[in-house]
Amino acid sequence: MEEGRFQVIKGYKFGSGTYIVKNSSEIEFKDENIWTTEFDWALLLNGNYKYNFKGSELILTKFINGGACFLCKDLANNRYQYKLKRK
Template identity: 35%
Template sequence: MKNKLLLLFLLFLSFSCFDKEEEPAVLPSGTYTGTFQRSSPTADYPSAEVTLVLEGNSFSGSSNLAKYPAIGGGTYRVDGLEVVFQNTSLWTAEFDWTLILDGAFALSTNPSGEVTLTRKRGDTTDVYRVVRQTETR
């Protein structure tokens, strides 16, 4: 009897040791508003008010500061805990193209509905913090 209990206990422990896979993040269609902030230990950057519109697999958006960030439009897909943007807008050459909303961002959500998109490049981190707006009729 003791051997069976010990075996059951060991079996239970072996299953409980597996890491639980994180649930994929959800990013429903809608209009999101919030802020964009770039940070770096070598420079100070302003915060910008942004709007991001997601419809199906397309995105568009704007910022209250010219090309900071440069949102434009294109397509996106959610892949597990990241969202990948493919920006199809045409851009001029006079600004920092790393500010274009393009490429992979870590995606996280919290119970209050805030969505955070984060991308690190070298010592620079870009963070979008947005909340989906409710529709009023």
């Protein structure tokens, strides 16, 4: 992560875009790539995340809201969590 920019690489998959630290516990990522539909878009580093530090880990948590999605109503309490460890 450089000032205002991020890049994620895992295997042959990648993501990149911009980020803004909103306050001491929230950060917003905006992925700038074009994606096809055959995967879970919620896995993209995109949108608002709560963040905190635990030792050498940065923990990003995105809470999923089912909203108006009929099939997603049970997702209101679900979340994606990423634990990134500094090398």
